[in-house]
Amino acid sequence: xxxxVFLSLTNGFIQTLFIFTATLLGAIPLGVxxxxxxxxxxxxxxxxxxxxxxxIRGTPLMLQMFVILYVPGIIFDIPMKSxxxxxxxxxxxNYAAYFSEIYRAGIQSIPAGQFExxxxxxxxxWQTFWHVCLMQIIKRxxxxxxxxxxxxxxxxxxxxxxxxxxxxxxxxxxxxxGIIWPLFFTGIYYLIFVGLxxxxxxxxxxxxxxxx
Amino acid sequence: MTVIEARNIHKSYGKLEVLKGIDxxxxxxxxxxxxxxxGGGKSTFLRSLINLESISQGSITICGTPVVIDGEYQxxxxxxxxxxxLGMVFQGFNLFPHKSVIENVTMSQMIVNKASxxxxxxxxxxxxxxxxxxxxxxxxxxxxxxxxxQRVAIAxxxxxxxxxxxxxxxxxxxxxxxxxxxxxxxxxxxxxHLTMIIVTxxxxxxxxxxxxxxFMSNGSICEEGTPDIIEHPQTAELRSFLNK
Numbered sequence: 001x002x003x004x005v006f007l008s009l010t011n012g013f014i015q016t017l018f019i020f021t022a023t024l025l026g027a028i029p030l031g032v033x034x035x036x037x038x039x040x041x042x043x044x045x046x047x048x049x050x051x052x053x054x055x056i057r058g059t060p061l062m063l064q065m066f067v068i069l070y071v072p073g074i075i076f077d078i079p080m081k082s083x084x085x086x087x088x089x090x091x092x093x094n095y096a097a098y099f100s101e102i103y104r105a106g107i108q109s110i111p112a113g114q115f116e117x118x119x120x121x122x123x124x125x126w127q128t129f130w131h132v133c134l135m136q137i138i139k140r141x142x143x144x145x146x147x148x149x150x151x152x153x154x155x156x157x158x159x160x161x162x163x164x165x166x167x168x169x170x171x172x173x174x175x176x177x178g179i180i181w182p183l184f185f186t187g188i189y190y191l192i193f194v195g196l197x198x199x200x201x202x203x204x205x206x207x208x209x210x211x212x
Numbered sequence: 213m214t215v216i217e218a219r220n221i222h223k224s225y226g227k228l229e230v231l232k233g234i235d236x237x238x239x240x241x242x243x244x245x246x247x248x249x250x251g252g253g254k255s256t257f258l259r260s261l262i263n264l265e266s267i268s269q270g271s272i273t274i275c276g277t278p279v280v281i282d283g284e285y286q287x288x289x290x291x292x293x294x295x296x297x298l299g300m301v302f303q304g305f306n307l308f309p310h311k312s313v314i315e316n317v318t319m320s321q322m323i324v325n326k327a328s329x330x331x332x333x334x335x336x337x338x339x340x341x342x343x344x345x346x347x348x349x350x351x352x353x354x355x356x357x358x359x360x361x362q363r364v365a366i367a368x369x370x371x372x373x374x375x376x377x378x379x380x381x382x383x384x385x386x387x388x389x390x391x392x393x394x395x396x397x398x399x400x401x402x403x404x405h406l407t408m409i410i411v412t413x414x415x416x417x418x419x420x421x422x423x424x425x426x427f428m429s430n431g432s433i434c435e436e437g438t439p440d441i442i443e444h445p446q447t448a449e450l451r452s453f454l455n456k
Contacts, residue, residue: 113306116264120300121320121372122292131323135310211309212354 012170026092031099056097222269245418299374359390376407
């Protein structure tokens with residue numbers, strides 16, 4: 001019995017990890033793009049990016065998943081091919097919006113004096129970003145990014161509402177047979193994984209601690 | 213050779229005019245101190261010479277290259293080389309915190325001047341020796357005192373072989389003991405005939421180190437001349453500034 005539950009939950013958790021990894025791979029670069037748009041000097045682009053961030057942060061991720069699952073089929077008559085695609089698109093867009101705001105805070109926290117020093121030394125904008133700003137930005141965004149990434153681990157459980165068999169959904173199946181404990185047992189999976197991530201993030205923070 | 217020629221520099225923030233027609237010519241090897249009350253436009257003027265502030269009217273020529281003509285900024289393909297002949301030292305040091313002392317000094321040599329790592333490091337070490345910090349080469353800025361950070365910043369500016377160095381209140385963030393270290397280095401540079409413009413509140417130092425003193429107040433030059441003007445001020449503004 002325990003072996004069956006373990007097998008089923010582990011399979012579910014592989015789905016969880018897949019959503020987690022794919023979301024990070026998509027959202028980290030997409031966040032950069034949104035961040036560039038939301039800080040652009042060309043106003044219409046900035047406004048569109050800000051409105052987009054507002055809409056994404058202002059509505060539940062669950063609702064966004066439903067919209068992406070159904071709207072293409074209803075309006076454009078191209079039904080979403082797979083539920084997983086809908087989940088990933090919704091997660092990537094949602095997390096990219098949050099990440100972009102973290103990046104923006106990181107960039108804007110660099111003191112003006114750093115840009116001035118780079119400028120009088122003759123560096124171009126790109127050289128300044130690459131050699132002067134990037135490491136300082138990364139150091140500053142690691143703690144808030146860790147926070148979001150840990151939230152993402154648990155948000156993956158939302159995918160079950162449109163029928164993705166991630167770990168919680170797998171556990172729920174057992175409740176129909178009157179077995180409830182697997183549902184609580186899923187907590188162990190999350191705790192172990194978040195524990196590992198926490199160790200990783202504190203390692204990265206320590207690595208970046210060589211300067212203040 | 214004329215290093216910097218600024219004519220009729222005006223700058224306004226909205227309705228507030230902070231520079232009201234400044235003229236200044238700096239010859240090679242000259243040391244000029246800009247004195248005056250806070251808010252008088254000294255720093256703004258200095259920063260506009262190196263393109264950290266934009267001016268609304270006037271012309272600036274650096275080492276023979278016109279960078280601003282009658283308020284019109286020239287394209288940076290023509291001006292970037294000219295601006296590179298100026299170095300700057302800031303009140304707040306502005307070292308790169310994630311780079312070690314030696315990296316702070318080698319970085320722009322390698323990125324901007326395309327020097328090899330070896331060349332850049334040799335030069336950095338000789339400059340760090342000059343500012344007496346060669347033993348701190350691998351330290352990070354946060355591990356240094358303010359005075360040491362400012363010495364690294366001076367080495368960093370000198371590493372780019374500037375024709376002139378602008379100092380924007382280089383000792384204002386330091387306590388008196390550290391101030392004298394920095395002033396000594398600037399005095400050494402003056403003896404080697406490096407062209408310098410120094411915004412400072414250290415009147416005795418300015419009198420001692422400068423070839424020329426320019427007294428600015430309220431957005432204009434009130435009085436300028438040899439360091440003697442400190443002993444014999446002609447204008448009421450300079451007299452009241454010195455009596456404070």
